[in-house]
Amino acid sequence: xxxxxxxxxxxxxxxxxxxxxxxxxxxxxxxxxEIDHALYRAYTRSAHDVGGEADVPIRWEEKQEEQWxxxxxxxxxxxxxxxxxxxxxxxxxxxxxxxxxxxxxxxxYGRWLLTAARILVDKQHVTLTExxxxxxxxxxxxxxx
Amino acid sequence: xxxxxxxxxxxxxxxxxxxxxxxxxxxxxxxxxxxGDRVRVRNLPDLFYTRSQVYTRGxxxxxxxxxxxxxxxxxxxxDNTDKPEWFYxxxxxxxxxxxxxxxxxxxxxxxxxxxxxxxxxx
Amino acid sequence: MSNDHHHPPAPMVExxxxxxxxxxxxxxxxxxxxxxxxxxxxxWTEYVHTLGPLPAARLVAKAWLDPEYKKLAVRDGVKASxxxxxxxxxxxxxxxxxxxxYCNLRVLEDTPTVKHVVVCTLCSCYPRPxxxxxxxxxxxxxYRRRLVRWPRQVLAEFxxxxxxxIEIRVADSNQKTRYIVLPVRPEGTDGWSExxxxxxxxxxxxxxxxxxxxxxxxxxxxxxxxxxRPVHHDH
Numbered sequence: 481x482x483x484x485x486x487x488x489x490x491x492x493x494x495x496x497x498x499x500x501x502x503x504x505x506x507x508x509x510x511x512x513x514e515i516d517h518a519l520y521r522a523y524t525r526s527a528h529d530v531g532g533e534a535d536v537p538i539r540w541e542e543k544q545e546e547q548w549x550x551x552x553x554x555x556x557x558x559x560x561x562x563x564x565x566x567x568x569x570x571x572x573x574x575x576x577x578x579x580x581x582x583x584x585x586x587x588x589y590g591r592w593l594l595t596a597a598r599i600l601v602d603k604q605h606v607t608l609t610e611x612x613x614x615x616x617x618x619x620x621x622x623x624x625x
Numbered sequence: 626x627x628x629x630x631x632x633x634x635x636x637x638x639x640x641x642x643x644x645x646x647x648x649x650x651x652x653x654x655x656x657x658x659x660x661g662d663r664v665r666v667r668n669l670p671d672l673f674y675t676r677s678q679v680y681t682r683g684x685x686x687x688x689x690x691x692x693x694x695x696x697x698x699x700x701x702x703x704d705n706t707d708k709p710e711w712f713y714x715x716x717x718x719x720x721x722x723x724x725x726x727x728x729x730x731x732x733x734x735x736x737x738x739x740x741x742x743x744x745x746x747x
Numbered sequence: 748m749s750n751d752h753h754h755p756p757a758p759m760v761e762x763x764x765x766x767x768x769x770x771x772x773x774x775x776x777x778x779x780x781x782x783x784x785x786x787x788x789x790x791w792t793e794y795v796h797t798l799g800p801l802p803a804a805r806l807v808a809k810a811w812l813d814p815e816y817k818k819l820a821v822r823d824g825v826k827a828s829x830x831x832x833x834x835x836x837x838x839x840x841x842x843x844x845x846x847x848x849y850c851n852l853r854v855l856e857d858t859p860t861v862k863h864v865v866v867c868t869l870c871s872c873y874p875r876p877x878x879x880x881x882x883x884x885x886x887x888x889x890y891r892r893r894l895v896r897w898p899r900q901v902l903a904e905f906x907x908x909x910x911x912x913i914e915i916r917v918a919d920s921n922q923k924t925r926y927i928v929l930p931v932r933p934e935g936t937d938g939w940s941e942x943x944x945x946x947x948x949x950x951x952x953x954x955x956x957x958x959x960x961x962x963x964x965x966x967x968x969x970x971x972x973x974x975x976r977p978v979h980h981d982h
Contacts, residue, residue, distance in 0.1 A: 524672060525679075531868030531919065532680040532723070533892040537904055540890075542966075543883035544974035548770040553880075554791040555774050558783035560846030561791070563633030565704070567847040572674045572702035575870050588871075588886050590766055597773045604628045605780050614772040622763045640843035644825075644836040644850030646923050648843075676869055676921050680895065693851060695923055712922055723896050729911045735895055737919035 499581050527583035528575035549589040556596050565599050573598060636706075646695040649709040653694035656711045656741075662688045663747040664715065666739060674702045677743045685747040686717040689736065697740045710741045764975070790840045799879040800950040802831040803927050806854070806877070807953070808944035811932040817856070820929065824852030833877045848875050849923040855916070855955075856929045862913055863928045864902065864955030866894040867920040874925035878953055883972070885954065895919055905956040906967055918955075928955040935961040 483491070501508075503522065515523070559565055565573075574595035575583065582591065600606040640648040658664060666681045676698040692714050696706040719726045719733040726733070778785050806827060810817035820827035825835045835850040836843060844850040852874055855863035867873070868891045873881035884890055894901045898915045902908075909915060918926045930952050936944060951957035951966045 526671065526674060528869045529679050530888050530892045531678050531895040535889050535892045538889050540884040541970045541972055543972040544977040546974045547976045547978050548767045550792060550795065550978045551770050551774060554788050555777060557846055558787045558791055561787065561841045562783045563636060564782050566636060566701060568698050568701040569704055571870055576674055593766055593769055597769060600776060605782055606776050611776065614776050615768060618768050618772045637843060642842060644844045646849060646851060678868055678921060692924060698922065730899060732914040734914060735917045735919055738922040738924060
């Protein structure tokens with residue numbers, strides 16, 4: 481059975497405790513004079529620009545594609561085909577604007593998808609009210625089976 | 626409600642049957658650099674967005690080709706395509722980019738593209 | 748697509764992911780608002796189903812057999828693609844190329860002393876119209892972080908150990924050019940036909956993390972992360 485809404489809220493608050501900005505500091509939101517050039521550059525960095533960062537070897541894997549991933553790719557390309565955005569706007573939004581925590585924490589096509597949702601609202605094709613209601617409606621279809 | 630009107634067809638009108646970046650050909654004026662030129666990557670502020678990688682800043686490389694004209698990524702990322710500029714393919718020695726790169730592999734290189742605003746004569 | 752194969756009965760709430768819900772919501776809203784049509788989406792999906800590494804493999808095989816074609820491929824990859832059935836501008840449903848891949852293919856010619864390998868350190872730019880969808884490992888921050896700085900270590904993990912006198916040239920696909928590697932034709936392939944040669948030019952060879960070998964017609968065996976509701980490609 482599904483968790484109750486209150487159980488979900490408590491679980492969420494526990495999960496986000498472990499999400500931290502890249503530089504761990506005991507006091508967050510620092511005083512302005514604590515941000516020197518190096519920290520300014522680090523905090524305003526573009527999350528996508530990872531070339532040359534140190535990392536350890538991992539196991540190289542292939543992955544089957546989910547149906548929703550292909551659908552998301554097609555949606556994003558159709559939005560560009562019909563002029564809602566161009567590919568560079570999409571990359572800026574899904575690789576940089578969303579911030580480092582989401583950039584590294586979400587699946588590849590999860591970022592594409594959230595960005596597609598966001599562009600509809602940002603460019604005023606859809607209100608956030610419409611988007612939220614649509615998500616709730618789609619969820620309801622599954623809940624009713 | 627106030628809604629900004631965009632011409633959703635502006636790119637299709639320009640690029641259909643032609644392609645991108647081909648549709649910007651001839652719009653950037655004369656290329657400032659030529660094949661074989663030694664160039665240094667400028668350390669411009671990289672606020673909000675760029676596709677000029679941080680690892681290239683301040684490094685010296687060699688132009689292998691003036692590849693195409695296009696709006697810079699920094700402009701196109703906000704759908705501004707008014708000022709195309711030249712893009713160059715630049716080869717860097719690995720040793721120039723990474724001081725700890727082993728001398729044994731001194732021939733190794735990286736090739737990548739940078740737009741004209743990022744380059745100055747070395 | 749979703750009609751061609753068996754689906755389990757309507758899933759319970761736990762069985763549908765947040766991504767699946769959001770995907771359906773976004774697609775339906777975009778269509779309802781007339782931003783694109785259901786037919787656009789279907790055509791794009793069908794176009795993606797036609798893509799794969801075979802045209803790029805054939806381009807390499809042709810270049811091995813025909814020195815004039817090789818010159819054309821290195822000079823003008825987009826034009827050379829026409830001979831293997833890929834029109835970068837008109838094959839996609841847009842008529843102006845794919846929005847994310849543009850129309851500027853560059854064919855990187857390996858020699859006995861230069862080996863190319865491709866990465867996109869900023870995202871995962873990849874020549875989809877001639878090579879299909881990128882593998883998951885190519886999209887990982889790990890590959891993107893390390894290949895550009897420690898290419899010999901990463902290539903060794905892929906099974907490629909190269910002599911120090913060979914120049915490794917990493918192509919970082921960061922703007923509008925897309926790259927494929929044209930490897931050196933391997934020994935033991937004298938007299939082979941174009942079809943035979945194309946078979947040994949795998950996707951990994953075209954990215955540059957493998958070299959073609961007689962008898963090797965598939966990418967190296969790697970673990971495959973299964974999908975919950977996978978796409979079924981027909982090819």
